[in-house]
Every structure is written in structure tokens, then in C-alpha cells.
Amino acid sequence: MSGSDDRKTLRRQRADAARNRLLLLETAKSVFAEKGIDASMDEIARAAGLGSGTLYRHFPHRDALIEAVYRNEMEQLAQAAERLVAELPPVAALRAWMLLFVEYMGTKQLMAAALTALPGGTTELYAASGAQIQATIEMLAQNAVRGGEIRLEIEPLELLRAIAAVASAAAGPNWEPNARRLVDILIAGMRA
Amino acid sequence: MSGSDDRKTLRRQRADAARNRLLLLETAKSVFAEKGIDASMDEIARAAGLGSGTLYRHFPHRDALIEAVYRNEMEQLAQAAERLVAELPPVAALRAWMLLFVEYMGTKQLMAAALTALPGGTTELYAASGAQIQATIEMLAQNAVRGGEIRLEIEPLELLRAIAAVASAAAGPNWEPNARRLVDILIAGMRA
DNA sequence: TTATATACGGGGGCTATCTCCGTTTAACAA
């Protein structure tokens, strides 16, 4: 009943836990990059030198881990967007950021897979870490619409979904030029 | 050495085998539609009233089964393309077929999943059953290019990949209008 | 220093994929 209950029950996270969480995130990122998005949970735990129980305490299931790694990466893209909007005219900023997104998919193929791959789970993955990326692309798109240069008749997030599909490793050897070209096709197709 | 060797060694497929193959394909299609693309192999075998060994003899692994179901479905789309090309002007035919593709993804959400979902396996899935669908979209695209109305700076198959991503169930409640609109954006973006 | 909430580890349950092999059956020849 009293406020002191919170005091009593709240206890800051133990240092080892925080350390291990970070370690697991880093390890997962590199293991995913090396072995692909299908790397087993046990393997990741082993690579981090921790028990699988520890891995599962921090990330209750496979998707939660992928999502966490993914969210981490996306943060950087969100920051880049701010910069581009400040420095470039609206449509150019949108285009530049989409190209950055393509480039990003390149370095982190696994993330492209995560975007499109989770069977039935993609939605939830998006719902969580997608919130940020969605806010970002929507900001860029709205900005361009206000400039009067493009019309927006599709949910902006879908633009990314389309790009991610083409920019996934599965899209063959020419995925990069294809994806870059797709960005321009989309922009051209949206011009008023 | 002699031609009669073939006679001797070749023996036409047994009737029960052919029957069961068909039965398994049909069953798989409906089970996938009902329970989603994650339905277990054992469940499909059981639903068909056959042993799992039989299922695996016909389709050596899960992906082979999905691929076979998928290829089956795509056949119909290929036929529709012929008709559209004969009846409509080039770009209209391309657009109409892409919209048909969207509609198709709607009825067979599982196929959209198959298009984008197989972890690391998408490429192979495409390589096999994609041959036909690729030939189809390329025919439509080349036809439109010859008409001089559009430029083709992206591999046509990638257009489908983009559409499939947006038209997948994972793309949220508005996937259909979004996907349809994407078709028009793509067409507009490709106009010369 | 002691008490306690919190974290750790890894064995094990469960489920799904795929293999193996003894049994059954359809196809062909005589």
C-alpha cells in the first residue's frame, strides 16, 4: 500500500547481469553475421561463454534476441535521418536515407532476413523495433509531402519492406544495384 | 549399350505412388492454408492418411514440399499472363498481371510467406519454381519495354519480390490497398 | 557481515525434421 513498497521491491539490476546482456547482444550480432540468422541459441550462448539459461533469461525466446539486435542497429539509421533532413531538400533526404537503408541491409544481411523472414512473426518483430524505424521513415516521407513534391498513397513503412525484400541476400548476386534502382523507381513513382 | 537396357531398367512409376504424390500435394496445400506455413510434416502426412516416410520419399525435405505446392500455384499465374498479353496493350497487361499477383498473394498468404520467408532458402526456392514465374514476368516486362513506354532498369523478378513483401500477411491489415498502390507506383516509376 | 533477491548453468523435456529398414504391393514376363 505504501510508497515504500516500491523502494523495497525495486533493486537495480545486478552488474553482472547488465554486463552479460551486453555481451550476449554483441555475441549474437557477430554469430548471426557469421553463421546466418539460423544460428542456434545454444551456439550463441556457448560463443559468449555463458549457459543457455542465461541467454533465455535475458531474451525469453529466439525472436526477442533477434529483435534486440535488430533494434540496436536501427537506432543508427534513425540518427542519420535527422542529419539528412537538416542538410538536404525533402525529397533528396528521403532518397538518401532509403539508399542508406539499402547499404545497411548490405552490411547486415541478417537484418534483411529478420525483416522478412520470421514465419508469422514478422509483424510482432516490426511492432516492437519497427516503431522507431516507422517513425523515421514517416518523418522523412511527411517532410517530402509537405514540400509538395510527392504524393503518399502507401504507408511509408511498406516502402522499406519492399526495399528490404529486394535487398535481402536471397535476392541474388545483383541485389545491390537492383535495390538502389528500386529506390529511384519508387521515388519517381511517387512524384506528384 | 543397347537400347533395350533402358527398357529393362526403366519401369514406369507405380500407380499408388503417383496417386499418393497428388494426394500429398493437395493435402499439403489445404493444411498449409489452414494452419499456416509452419504446419508440421507429420501433420500433413497424417492428414493425408499416409506415413511420414511416404511423404519424405516424395518430397525429401520440407522446402521441397513447399516448393512443389508453390510451383503448382504459379502455373496458373503463368497461364493468365498469356491471356493478358493477347488482350491488353503492353503496359496495361503488365499492370493487370501484377495486380493479379497481389490478389493471388491474398488467397494464398502462405505463398507470400514462402516467397520471402525461407531462412536462407529463399534463393533455392526461387531458383526452382521461380524459373517459371521469372519467365512470365520477364515476358510481360520485355513486352512493355518493346512498346517503348517503360524502361527496365531493375530485374523484373525483383518487382515481384517487392510486391510479395508488401502483400504478405505480415504487412499488417492494410496490405491489400498498399500492395495495389505499390503496383501503380512501380509502373509510374518505370515510365520512360 | 549477514540476509536475500537476483543471476547463473546446464541437464532435460518436448517437438519437429528426417532416416532406416522390415513389410507390402504393383508391374512385368513367362
Next chain:
DNA sequence: TTGTTAAACGGAGATAGCCCCCGTATATAA
């Protein structure tokens, strides 16, 4: 028809991955 044989069948079980459980260890706060 009937016998022979290659082909197909079925389903138990080997393997592997996800995740839970819980006894042990330890960081934190008093």
C-alpha cells in the same frame, strides 16, 4: 495366372533445436 522383383509403404527412432526448471552461486543492501 502366377512368380519375381523393383518400388513403395509405414512408423519407430535418431538427432537437433527451443525453451524450462531448479539447485547453486553471488552481488547488493542493511
